[in-house]
Amino acid sequence: MKNKFKLSLGSFLAGVCNGVFGVGGGILIVPLLEKCNVKTKVAHATSVSVIAVFSVLSFVGYFLNGYFDFYASVWFLPSGVLGSILGVLILKKIRIKLLKKIFGILILISSLRLLLK
Amino acid sequence: MIFIKLIFGFIAGLTASLGLGGGYFLLIYLILFGHMQQLQAQACNLFFFILIAIISVILSAKNGLINFKVLGFCVLFGVFGVGLGLLIGFFVPVYFIQKIFAIFLMIVGFRELFFNKS
Numbered sequence: 001m002k003n004k005f006k007l008s009l010g011s012f013l014a015g016v017c018n019g020v021f022g023v024g025g026g027i028l029i030v031p032l033l034e035k036c037n038v039k040t041k042v043a044h045a046t047s048v049s050v051i052a053v054f055s056v057l058s059f060v061g062y063f064l065n066g067y068f069d070f071y072a073s074v075w076f077l078p079s080g081v082l083g084s085i086l087g088v089l090i091l092k093k094i095r096i097k098l099l100k101k102i103f104g105i106l107i108l109i110s111s112l113r114l115l116l117k
Numbered sequence: 118m119i120f121i122k123l124i125f126g127f128i129a130g131l132t133a134s135l136g137l138g139g140g141y142f143l144l145i146y147l148i149l150f151g152h153m154q155q156l157q158a159q160a161c162n163l164f165f166f167i168l169i170a171i172i173s174v175i176l177s178a179k180n181g182l183i184n185f186k187v188l189g190f191c192v193l194f195g196v197f198g199v200g201l202g203l204l205i206g207f208f209v210p211v212y213f214i215q216k217i218f219a220i221f222l223m224i225v226g227f228r229e230l231f232f233n234k235s
Contacts, residue, residue: 004190007190008193009194011192011193011195011198013198014198015197016201016205017198017202018199020202020203020214021214021221022144022156022162023141023163024141024221024225038187041182045173045180045182046184048134048170049177049183052174054198055163055167057196059164062156062159062160062203067156068157069157070164072153075122075126076129077169079124079127079130080126080133080168081130081168082127084131084173085130086134087130087131087134088134088180091134091182099132100229101229101230104226104230104231105226107223107229109226110145111219114148115216117215
């Protein structure tokens, strides 16, 4: 019951993050799912699905308010699709722990740059 | 320039489907190097993620990696959060959104480096 409450609150906060920043949410949902005894790989995949739904809703809001530039966005798609397919194919085989460390370092550096911008 | 966009698109797609948060990479690139305004970058990022996520979700579902019951539960509560988030995002000045985002990223970075045991 306690975990369900945490998951519902985490989902709400993930939705807020997604709406405010146009990104994120999975970072809140994945650990909560794991605490609910969902296997790590399932937690990651399910989290992507949850965030996808949030992103659709958020995108509608941004689009209706005129913030979306199609021509600026479209160039990322072809290679993004390839990367996504590769990611799903290797998800079952890859060691995520090391990747998360590298990811953490890159994110920290970027955050400092953004803060000082 | 287009080549760099393709590279970042690939990395973003790969990390998104691995559940590492590919959206962070793309959004950071768009703001810091693409010189896009914060809210436009966020819209672009959402668009990108949605299309990539569709592929990821289809393939993950095929591999039996999605728990649809949990998905429904999270979405039920998350939609209200999205609504609140949009209100905050559109009414708070962009300067503050950017700084709060930077702090949010810092928390994410620290968490991935020092507190992530999975």
